[in-house]
Amino acid sequence: MRVCVIGTGYVGLVTGTCLAHIGHHVICVDNNEEKVKLMKSGQSPIFEPGLSELMSSASQSGNLEFTSDLAAGVAHGEILFIAVGTPPLPTGESDTRYVEAVARGIGAHLDGDYKVIVNKSTVPIGSGDWVRRIVLDGLAERQKAQSGEGATGEEVAAKIGADFDVVSNPEFLREGCAVFDTFNPDRIVLGSNSQRAMDLMLQLYTPIVDRKFAENPSLPVVPVVMTDISSAEMIKYAANAFLATKISFINEVANICDRVGADVTQVAKGIGLDSRIGSKFLQAGIGWGGSCFPKDVSALVHTADDYGYEAHLLKAAVEVNERQRSIAIEKLQQVLKILKGKTIGLLGLTFKPDTDDLRDAPSLNLIENLNRLGAKVKAYDPIVSQTGMRHGLSGVLVETDAERLADGCDALVLVTDWEQFRNLDYDKMGKLMAHAVMIDGRNFLDKKVLEAAGFQYVGIGR
Secondary structure (H helix, E strand, C coil), rough: CEEEEECCCHHEEEEEEEHCCCCCCCEEECCCCCCHHHHHHCCCCCCCCCHHHHHHHHHHHEEEEEEECCHHHHHHHHHHCCCCCEEEEECCCCHHHHHHHHHHHHHHHHCCCEEEEEECCCCCHHHHHHHHHHHHHHHHHHHHHCCCCCCHHHHHHHHHHCEEEEEECCCCCCCCCCHHHCCCCCCCEEEECCCHHHHHHHHHHHHCCCCCCCCCCCCCCCCCEEECHHHHHHHHHHHHHHHHHHHHHHHHHHHHHHHHHHCCHHHHHHHHHHCCCCCCCCCCCCCCCCCHHHHHHHHHHHHHHHHHCCCHHHHHHHHHHHHHCHHHHHHHHHCCCCCCCCCCEEECCCCCCCCCCCCCCCCHHHHHHHHCCEEEEEEECCCCCHHHCCCCCCEECCCCCCCHHHCCEEEEEEECCCCCHHHCHHHHHHHHHHCCCCEEEECCCCCHHHHHHHCEEEEECH
Protein backbone atom coordinates (compact mmCIF):
# COMPACT_ATOMS: atom_id res chain seq x y z
CA MET A 1 0.00 0.00 0.00
CA ARG A 2 1.01 3.64 -0.45
CA VAL A 3 1.60 5.39 2.86
CA CYS A 4 2.56 8.92 3.86
CA VAL A 5 3.83 9.64 7.39
CA ILE A 6 3.95 13.32 8.32
CA GLY A 7 6.40 13.98 11.14
CA THR A 8 9.62 12.04 11.76
CA GLY A 9 10.00 12.05 15.52
CA TYR A 10 10.13 8.87 17.60
CA VAL A 11 6.64 7.77 16.55
CA GLY A 12 6.60 8.91 12.92
CA LEU A 13 10.03 7.68 11.90
CA VAL A 14 9.63 4.28 13.58
CA THR A 15 6.13 3.84 12.15
CA GLY A 16 7.16 4.81 8.62
CA THR A 17 10.32 2.70 8.66
CA CYS A 18 8.60 -0.39 10.01
CA LEU A 19 5.70 -0.11 7.54
CA ALA A 20 8.25 0.15 4.74
CA HIS A 21 10.09 -2.90 6.09
CA ILE A 22 6.93 -5.05 5.88
CA GLY A 23 6.46 -4.12 2.23
CA HIS A 24 4.49 -0.87 1.97
CA HIS A 25 5.74 2.10 -0.07
CA VAL A 26 6.23 4.87 2.48
CA ILE A 27 7.07 8.54 2.07
CA CYS A 28 8.02 10.31 5.30
CA VAL A 29 7.47 14.07 5.31
CA ASP A 30 9.16 16.59 7.59
CA ASN A 31 9.38 20.37 7.28
CA ASN A 32 12.94 20.40 8.64
CA GLU A 33 15.15 20.39 5.55
CA GLU A 34 18.33 19.53 7.44
CA LYS A 35 16.62 16.57 9.08
CA VAL A 36 15.37 15.36 5.70
CA LYS A 37 18.90 15.60 4.27
CA LEU A 38 20.22 13.60 7.21
CA MET A 39 17.62 10.85 6.73
CA LYS A 40 18.19 10.75 2.98
CA SER A 41 21.87 10.13 3.70
CA GLY A 42 20.88 7.05 5.68
CA GLN A 43 21.32 8.50 9.17
CA SER A 44 18.67 8.46 11.88
CA PRO A 45 18.13 11.75 13.75
CA ILE A 46 17.20 9.79 16.89
CA PHE A 47 18.78 6.92 18.77
CA GLU A 48 16.51 3.88 18.74
CA PRO A 49 17.94 0.33 18.74
CA GLY A 50 17.56 -1.37 15.34
CA LEU A 51 16.09 1.67 13.59
CA SER A 52 19.11 2.74 11.53
CA GLU A 53 19.52 -0.75 10.07
CA LEU A 54 15.85 -0.92 9.07
CA MET A 55 16.01 2.58 7.58
CA SER A 56 18.98 1.59 5.46
CA SER A 57 17.46 -1.63 4.11
CA ALA A 58 14.03 -0.08 3.46
CA SER A 59 15.60 2.89 1.66
CA GLN A 60 17.75 0.61 -0.50
CA SER A 61 14.70 -1.44 -1.46
CA GLY A 62 12.90 1.73 -2.57
CA ASN A 63 10.13 1.29 -0.02
CA LEU A 64 11.17 4.24 2.14
CA GLU A 65 11.62 7.83 0.95
CA PHE A 66 12.02 11.18 2.70
CA THR A 67 10.87 14.60 1.58
CA SER A 68 9.90 18.04 2.84
CA ASP A 69 7.22 18.32 0.13
CA LEU A 70 3.85 17.78 1.85
CA ALA A 71 1.98 17.95 -1.46
CA ALA A 72 4.03 15.03 -2.81
CA GLY A 73 3.36 13.02 0.33
CA VAL A 74 -0.40 13.65 0.25
CA ALA A 75 -0.58 12.79 -3.46
CA HIS A 76 1.32 9.54 -2.82
CA GLY A 77 -0.51 8.17 0.19
CA GLU A 78 -3.69 6.15 0.33
CA ILE A 79 -3.19 6.36 4.08
CA LEU A 80 -1.85 9.57 5.62
CA PHE A 81 -0.46 9.39 9.16
CA ILE A 82 -0.30 12.55 11.25
CA ALA A 83 2.62 11.90 13.63
CA VAL A 84 3.74 15.32 14.82
CA GLY A 85 4.35 16.34 18.41
CA THR A 86 1.67 17.46 20.84
CA PRO A 87 3.80 18.90 23.68
CA PRO A 88 2.16 19.99 26.93
CA LEU A 89 1.20 23.61 27.52
CA PRO A 90 1.72 25.22 30.95
CA THR A 91 -1.96 24.54 31.67
CA GLY A 92 -1.47 20.78 31.19
CA GLU A 93 -3.49 20.57 27.99
CA SER A 94 -1.88 19.38 24.75
CA ASP A 95 -0.50 21.87 22.24
CA THR A 96 -2.23 20.80 19.01
CA ARG A 97 -0.95 23.58 16.74
CA TYR A 98 1.28 21.17 14.77
CA VAL A 99 -1.57 18.72 14.23
CA GLU A 100 -3.74 21.61 13.09
CA ALA A 101 -1.07 22.83 10.64
CA VAL A 102 -0.68 19.35 9.13
CA ALA A 103 -4.44 18.79 8.86
CA ARG A 104 -4.84 22.15 7.14
CA GLY A 105 -1.95 21.30 4.83
CA ILE A 106 -3.51 17.96 3.92
CA GLY A 107 -6.73 19.75 3.03
CA ALA A 108 -4.82 22.18 0.83
CA HIS A 109 -3.46 19.28 -1.24
CA LEU A 110 -6.36 16.79 -1.35
CA ASP A 111 -7.45 15.55 -4.78
CA GLY A 112 -10.20 13.24 -5.98
CA ASP A 113 -8.71 10.05 -4.52
CA TYR A 114 -10.08 8.53 -1.31
CA LYS A 115 -7.74 8.99 1.65
CA VAL A 116 -7.63 7.67 5.20
CA ILE A 117 -6.21 10.32 7.54
CA VAL A 118 -4.82 8.69 10.66
CA ASN A 119 -4.23 10.45 13.97
CA LYS A 120 -1.08 8.77 15.24
CA SER A 121 -0.21 11.76 17.40
CA THR A 122 -1.63 11.66 20.91
CA VAL A 123 -4.44 14.18 20.61
CA PRO A 124 -7.16 15.38 23.00
CA ILE A 125 -10.28 13.24 23.18
CA GLY A 126 -12.70 14.35 20.49
CA SER A 127 -10.01 15.41 18.02
CA GLY A 128 -11.31 13.19 15.20
CA ASP A 129 -14.14 15.56 14.29
CA TRP A 130 -11.84 18.53 14.85
CA VAL A 131 -9.23 17.18 12.42
CA ARG A 132 -11.95 16.54 9.85
CA ARG A 133 -13.12 20.15 10.13
CA ILE A 134 -9.56 21.50 9.82
CA VAL A 135 -8.96 19.40 6.68
CA LEU A 136 -12.15 20.79 5.17
CA ASP A 137 -11.06 24.31 6.14
CA GLY A 138 -7.82 23.68 4.23
CA LEU A 139 -9.83 22.67 1.18
CA ALA A 140 -11.96 25.81 1.39
CA GLU A 141 -8.91 28.07 1.81
CA ARG A 142 -7.26 26.51 -1.24
CA GLN A 143 -10.38 27.09 -3.32
CA LYS A 144 -10.58 30.73 -2.25
CA ALA A 145 -6.87 31.31 -2.96
CA GLN A 146 -7.16 29.76 -6.43
CA SER A 147 -10.43 31.24 -7.65
CA GLY A 148 -11.38 33.93 -5.17
CA GLU A 149 -14.70 32.16 -4.67
CA GLY A 150 -15.95 31.50 -1.17
CA ALA A 151 -17.29 28.00 -0.46
CA THR A 152 -17.45 25.61 2.45
CA GLY A 153 -15.04 22.72 2.69
CA GLU A 154 -17.91 20.27 2.16
CA GLU A 155 -18.91 22.08 -1.03
CA VAL A 156 -15.34 22.05 -2.36
CA ALA A 157 -14.93 18.38 -1.48
CA ALA A 158 -18.14 17.50 -3.34
CA LYS A 159 -17.07 19.57 -6.34
CA ILE A 160 -13.64 17.95 -6.78
CA GLY A 161 -14.64 14.51 -5.54
CA ALA A 162 -12.33 14.63 -2.50
CA ASP A 163 -13.32 11.88 -0.09
CA PHE A 164 -11.62 11.01 3.19
CA ASP A 165 -12.20 9.51 6.61
CA VAL A 166 -10.38 10.12 9.88
CA VAL A 167 -9.10 7.22 12.00
CA SER A 168 -7.60 7.25 15.48
CA ASN A 169 -4.72 4.76 15.72
CA PRO A 170 -2.88 5.51 18.98
CA GLU A 171 0.67 4.29 19.42
CA PHE A 172 1.92 2.27 22.39
CA LEU A 173 5.64 2.36 21.63
CA ARG A 174 8.25 2.38 24.36
CA GLU A 175 11.32 4.45 23.55
CA GLY A 176 14.28 2.10 23.42
CA CYS A 177 12.00 -0.78 22.33
CA ALA A 178 9.94 0.97 19.65
CA VAL A 179 10.96 -1.24 16.72
CA PHE A 180 10.29 -4.39 18.75
CA ASP A 181 6.95 -3.01 19.94
CA THR A 182 5.87 -2.22 16.37
CA PHE A 183 6.38 -5.80 15.23
CA ASN A 184 5.24 -7.40 18.51
CA PRO A 185 2.32 -5.29 19.76
CA ASP A 186 0.02 -6.32 22.59
CA ARG A 187 -2.86 -4.95 20.54
CA ILE A 188 -3.69 -2.57 17.71
CA VAL A 189 -6.38 0.03 18.40
CA LEU A 190 -8.41 1.52 15.55
CA GLY A 191 -11.14 4.10 16.04
CA SER A 192 -13.47 5.16 13.22
CA ASN A 193 -17.10 5.27 12.17
CA SER A 194 -16.19 4.23 8.61
CA GLN A 195 -15.99 0.55 7.69
CA ARG A 196 -14.15 1.48 4.49
CA ALA A 197 -11.42 3.16 6.50
CA MET A 198 -11.27 0.26 8.96
CA ASP A 199 -10.88 -2.24 6.11
CA LEU A 200 -7.93 -0.31 4.67
CA MET A 201 -6.27 -0.07 8.09
CA LEU A 202 -6.70 -3.81 8.62
CA GLN A 203 -5.14 -4.43 5.21
CA LEU A 204 -2.22 -2.16 6.16
CA TYR A 205 -1.55 -4.01 9.41
CA THR A 206 -2.25 -7.58 8.24
CA PRO A 207 1.46 -8.65 8.22
CA ILE A 208 1.84 -7.40 11.79
CA VAL A 209 -1.50 -8.82 12.96
CA ASP A 210 -0.50 -12.20 11.50
CA ARG A 211 2.90 -11.90 13.26
CA LYS A 212 4.88 -12.41 10.05
CA PHE A 213 7.60 -10.12 11.43
CA ALA A 214 7.22 -11.03 15.11
CA GLU A 215 9.96 -12.37 17.35
CA ASN A 216 7.72 -15.43 17.90
CA PRO A 217 5.54 -15.96 14.78
CA SER A 218 3.77 -18.92 16.42
CA LEU A 219 1.88 -16.71 18.87
CA PRO A 220 -1.85 -16.08 18.27
CA VAL A 221 -2.76 -13.19 15.99
CA VAL A 222 -2.50 -9.70 17.45
CA PRO A 223 -5.83 -8.51 18.90
CA VAL A 224 -7.33 -5.60 16.96
CA VAL A 225 -9.59 -3.37 19.05
CA MET A 226 -12.05 -1.51 16.82
CA THR A 227 -13.94 1.34 18.47
CA ASP A 228 -15.37 4.77 17.85
CA ILE A 229 -12.81 7.55 17.56
CA SER A 230 -13.28 9.02 21.06
CA SER A 231 -12.87 5.62 22.74
CA ALA A 232 -9.65 4.96 20.81
CA GLU A 233 -8.28 8.32 21.92
CA MET A 234 -9.28 7.60 25.53
CA ILE A 235 -7.58 4.16 25.43
CA LYS A 236 -4.23 5.84 24.82
CA TYR A 237 -4.60 8.30 27.70
CA ALA A 238 -6.06 5.71 30.08
CA ALA A 239 -3.25 3.21 29.41
CA ASN A 240 -0.46 5.70 30.13
CA ALA A 241 -2.28 7.18 33.12
CA PHE A 242 -2.70 3.70 34.64
CA LEU A 243 0.97 2.82 34.19
CA ALA A 244 2.09 6.14 35.64
CA THR A 245 -0.24 5.60 38.60
CA LYS A 246 1.15 2.10 39.14
CA ILE A 247 4.69 3.49 39.34
CA SER A 248 3.60 6.24 41.72
CA PHE A 249 1.89 3.60 43.86
CA ILE A 250 5.01 1.47 44.26
CA ASN A 251 7.07 4.60 44.95
CA GLU A 252 4.67 5.54 47.75
CA VAL A 253 4.97 2.00 49.12
CA ALA A 254 8.78 2.34 48.90
CA ASN A 255 8.68 5.50 51.02
CA ILE A 256 6.69 3.64 53.67
CA CYS A 257 9.14 0.71 53.45
CA ASP A 258 12.00 3.11 54.20
CA ARG A 259 10.29 4.11 57.41
CA VAL A 260 9.25 0.66 58.67
CA GLY A 261 12.34 -1.32 57.63
CA ALA A 262 10.82 -3.33 54.78
CA ASP A 263 12.45 -3.91 51.36
CA VAL A 264 10.31 -2.66 48.49
CA THR A 265 12.02 -4.99 46.00
CA GLN A 266 10.77 -7.98 47.99
CA VAL A 267 7.36 -6.39 48.45
CA ALA A 268 7.09 -5.72 44.71
CA LYS A 269 8.01 -9.33 43.94
CA GLY A 270 5.42 -10.60 46.39
CA ILE A 271 2.55 -8.50 45.06
CA GLY A 272 3.65 -8.79 41.43
CA LEU A 273 3.11 -12.55 41.50
CA ASP A 274 -0.59 -11.86 42.01
CA SER A 275 -2.07 -12.32 38.53
CA ARG A 276 -4.47 -9.44 39.17
CA ILE A 277 -1.52 -7.07 39.68
CA GLY A 278 1.41 -8.34 37.59
CA SER A 279 5.10 -7.55 37.99
CA LYS A 280 5.53 -4.85 35.33
CA PHE A 281 5.90 -1.19 36.36
CA LEU A 282 6.51 -2.10 39.99
CA GLN A 283 10.12 -0.90 40.08
CA ALA A 284 10.46 1.78 42.76
CA GLY A 285 12.85 4.66 42.12
CA ILE A 286 13.11 8.39 41.59
CA GLY A 287 10.01 8.75 39.47
CA TRP A 288 8.77 8.65 35.90
CA GLY A 289 9.55 11.14 33.15
CA GLY A 290 9.85 11.26 29.39
CA SER A 291 7.53 12.64 26.74
CA CYS A 292 4.45 10.46 27.35
CA PHE A 293 3.54 9.86 30.98
CA PRO A 294 3.77 13.47 32.23
CA LYS A 295 2.02 14.87 29.16
CA ASP A 296 -0.73 12.27 28.93
CA VAL A 297 -1.62 12.25 32.62
CA SER A 298 -1.76 16.06 32.68
CA ALA A 299 -3.87 16.12 29.52
CA LEU A 300 -6.36 13.62 30.96
CA VAL A 301 -6.60 15.62 34.20
CA HIS A 302 -7.19 18.77 32.13
CA THR A 303 -9.87 17.04 30.05
CA ALA A 304 -11.64 15.90 33.22
CA ASP A 305 -11.53 19.48 34.53
CA ASP A 306 -12.99 20.76 31.26
CA TYR A 307 -15.97 18.46 31.70
CA GLY A 308 -16.58 19.21 35.37
CA TYR A 309 -14.83 16.24 36.99
CA GLU A 310 -11.87 16.39 39.36
CA ALA A 311 -9.54 13.42 38.77
CA HIS A 312 -8.30 13.05 42.36
CA LEU A 313 -6.40 9.79 41.79
CA LEU A 314 -4.52 11.06 38.74
CA LYS A 315 -3.63 14.32 40.47
CA ALA A 316 -2.28 12.30 43.41
CA ALA A 317 -0.16 10.19 41.04
CA VAL A 318 1.42 13.37 39.67
CA GLU A 319 2.02 14.75 43.18
CA VAL A 320 3.69 11.52 44.34
CA ASN A 321 5.94 11.56 41.26
CA GLU A 322 6.98 15.17 41.85
CA ARG A 323 7.75 14.33 45.48
CA GLN A 324 9.74 11.26 44.44
CA ARG A 325 12.21 13.32 42.45
CA SER A 326 13.50 14.85 45.69
CA ILE A 327 14.20 11.44 47.28
CA ALA A 328 17.75 11.21 45.90
CA ILE A 329 18.55 14.66 47.30
CA GLU A 330 17.20 13.65 50.72
CA LYS A 331 19.30 10.49 50.75
CA LEU A 332 22.42 12.42 49.73
CA GLN A 333 21.79 14.83 52.61
CA GLN A 334 21.31 11.95 55.04
CA VAL A 335 24.72 10.52 54.10
CA LEU A 336 26.79 13.62 53.30
CA LYS A 337 24.85 16.14 55.42
CA ILE A 338 25.73 19.50 53.80
CA LEU A 339 25.87 19.30 49.97
CA LYS A 340 27.37 22.75 49.44
CA GLY A 341 30.90 22.28 48.08
CA LYS A 342 30.40 18.57 47.44
CA THR A 343 30.77 16.93 44.01
CA ILE A 344 27.95 14.63 42.93
CA GLY A 345 28.13 12.33 39.90
CA LEU A 346 25.04 11.19 38.00
CA LEU A 347 25.10 7.81 36.30
CA GLY A 348 22.72 8.38 33.41
CA LEU A 349 20.91 11.44 32.09
CA THR A 350 18.14 10.16 29.80
CA PHE A 351 14.73 9.43 31.30
CA LYS A 352 15.14 5.72 30.53
CA PRO A 353 17.82 3.45 29.00
CA ASP A 354 18.31 2.83 25.26
CA THR A 355 17.19 6.29 24.21
CA ASP A 356 18.74 9.74 23.86
CA ASP A 357 15.57 11.44 25.12
CA LEU A 358 16.03 13.97 27.93
CA ARG A 359 12.46 15.27 27.95
CA ASP A 360 11.25 15.66 31.54
CA ALA A 361 14.06 13.39 32.73
CA PRO A 362 14.51 13.16 36.54
CA SER A 363 18.19 13.98 35.98
CA LEU A 364 17.22 17.54 35.03
CA ASN A 365 15.50 18.07 38.40
CA LEU A 366 18.51 16.60 40.19
CA ILE A 367 20.92 18.90 38.37
CA GLU A 368 18.79 21.96 39.14
CA ASN A 369 18.38 21.13 42.83
CA LEU A 370 21.99 20.11 43.38
CA ASN A 371 23.15 23.38 41.83
CA ARG A 372 20.72 25.28 44.05
CA LEU A 373 22.23 23.57 47.09
CA GLY A 374 25.75 24.54 46.03
CA ALA A 375 27.01 21.16 44.80
CA LYS A 376 29.15 20.61 41.73
CA VAL A 377 27.41 18.19 39.36
CA LYS A 378 29.02 15.79 36.91
CA ALA A 379 27.32 13.16 34.75
CA TYR A 380 28.01 10.27 32.44
CA ASP A 381 25.48 8.77 30.02
CA PRO A 382 26.31 6.12 27.38
CA ILE A 383 24.46 8.01 24.65
CA VAL A 384 24.52 11.66 25.66
CA SER A 385 28.26 11.57 26.51
CA GLN A 386 29.25 9.91 23.25
CA THR A 387 27.02 11.77 20.79
CA GLY A 388 27.23 15.25 22.25
CA MET A 389 23.42 15.48 22.27
CA ARG A 390 23.31 17.79 25.29
CA HIS A 391 20.31 19.91 24.37
CA GLY A 392 19.23 22.19 27.19
CA LEU A 393 21.83 20.88 29.65
CA SER A 394 23.42 23.43 31.96
CA GLY A 395 24.96 23.30 35.40
CA VAL A 396 26.53 19.91 34.76
CA LEU A 397 29.90 18.68 33.49
CA VAL A 398 29.27 15.77 31.12
CA GLU A 399 32.14 13.28 31.33
CA THR A 400 33.14 10.83 28.59
CA ASP A 401 33.38 7.70 30.75
CA ALA A 402 32.32 6.38 34.15
CA GLU A 403 35.79 6.52 35.71
CA ARG A 404 36.22 10.20 34.84
CA LEU A 405 32.81 10.71 36.40
CA ALA A 406 33.83 9.00 39.67
CA ASP A 407 37.11 10.91 40.00
CA GLY A 408 36.79 13.27 42.96
CA CYS A 409 33.08 12.67 43.58
CA ASP A 410 31.64 12.58 47.08
CA ALA A 411 28.74 10.41 45.90
CA LEU A 412 27.26 8.85 42.77
CA VAL A 413 23.54 8.67 41.96
CA LEU A 414 22.27 5.94 39.62
CA VAL A 415 19.64 7.87 37.63
CA THR A 416 19.12 5.76 34.50
CA ASP A 417 19.22 1.97 34.59
CA TRP A 418 21.45 1.40 31.56
CA GLU A 419 22.38 -2.29 31.43
CA GLN A 420 26.10 -1.50 31.05
CA PHE A 421 26.06 0.16 34.48
CA ARG A 422 25.79 -3.27 36.09
CA ASN A 423 29.31 -4.17 34.99
CA LEU A 424 31.33 -1.02 35.58
CA ASP A 425 34.65 -1.31 37.43
CA TYR A 426 33.29 -0.19 40.78
CA ASP A 427 36.47 -1.23 42.60
CA LYS A 428 38.45 1.30 40.57
CA MET A 429 35.70 3.92 40.64
CA GLY A 430 35.42 3.73 44.44
CA LYS A 431 39.13 4.35 44.85
CA LEU A 432 38.89 7.46 42.65
CA MET A 433 36.13 9.01 44.78
CA ALA A 434 36.47 11.30 47.77
CA HIS A 435 33.73 9.28 49.47
CA ALA A 436 32.51 5.98 48.00
CA VAL A 437 28.75 6.51 48.25
CA MET A 438 26.16 5.12 45.80
CA ILE A 439 22.55 6.28 45.81
CA ASP A 440 20.83 3.68 43.62
CA GLY A 441 17.87 5.65 42.31
CA ARG A 442 16.48 2.65 40.44
CA ASN A 443 17.28 -0.24 42.84
CA PHE A 444 19.15 -1.59 39.85
CA LEU A 445 22.65 -2.38 41.05
CA ASP A 446 23.84 -5.35 43.10
CA LYS A 447 24.18 -4.13 46.68
CA LYS A 448 26.67 -6.91 47.57
CA VAL A 449 28.92 -6.04 44.62
CA LEU A 450 28.93 -2.36 45.55
CA GLU A 451 29.61 -3.02 49.22
CA ALA A 452 32.43 -5.44 48.34
CA ALA A 453 33.95 -2.58 46.32
CA GLY A 454 33.89 -0.39 49.41
CA PHE A 455 30.76 1.63 48.64
CA GLN A 456 28.14 2.74 51.09
CA TYR A 457 25.06 1.58 49.18
CA VAL A 458 21.69 3.36 49.59
CA GLY A 459 18.62 2.19 47.68
CA ILE A 460 15.05 3.43 47.43
CA GLY A 461 12.65 1.81 49.92
CA ARG A 462 15.26 -0.71 51.05
